[in-house]
Amino acid sequence: DGYYYRNEAGVAQGPLKDEEFKVLQTRGKILPGMRVWKQKGGNAFRVTVVRQFKIGKIFSFKSFTYFWEIFMSIMILFCMAVVFSNPKVQKDLQKDLDHHWFQKIFLFVLVVATMILYVLSLKKSGERLQASSSDVVCDEV
Incomplete structure (x- = not known):
């Protein structure tokens, strides 16, 4: 008798006592x-495992820190978009990069890498915000 679960590899783990299961949870x-x-x-x-948001955790300092990190990342992206959409900046950039193929390719790679890392950073920050403002709850069906 006890709790059983399948790990990420699909291997059944158990039996676990109530205390052991709570520790893993x-x-x-x-x-x-x-x-x-x-x-x-x-x-x-069957035991259902769900994530429930708690008011006390949503307004915690840790959750606010992750929210602020996401907000600042979005604001930085917005500022970068405003700067690079300025016609004068576009004209100066075009003039400086004219006949310099290596610098054009390098700038393109930097922009693409920045966008990929930006999306991954937002995804990770969102996961941290969700984890810090909610609890994992198990209900027996």
Whole structure:
């Protein structure tokens, strides 16, 4: 009797006592979307794992810090777009890069790399914000 779950590799782990399961849940090893079940007396019960937002955690300092990080990243992107959409900057950039193919390619690679890293950074910050403002809750069905 106890809790069982499938890890990321699809391997069943268990049986776990209630205390062991709670420890794994608080450490972040049991995540929403994982297959979890409990066996008791020969019967199997499905356990749903969901993330619930808590008001006390949404307005915590840690959540505010992640929100501020996302907000500042968006503002920096907006400022960069405004600067590069200025006709004078575009004309100066075109004049400076004329007949310099290596610098054009280098600038293009830098812009593409910046956008890719920017999107990955926003995704990671969003995940951190979600994790800091919610709890993982398990309900037996």
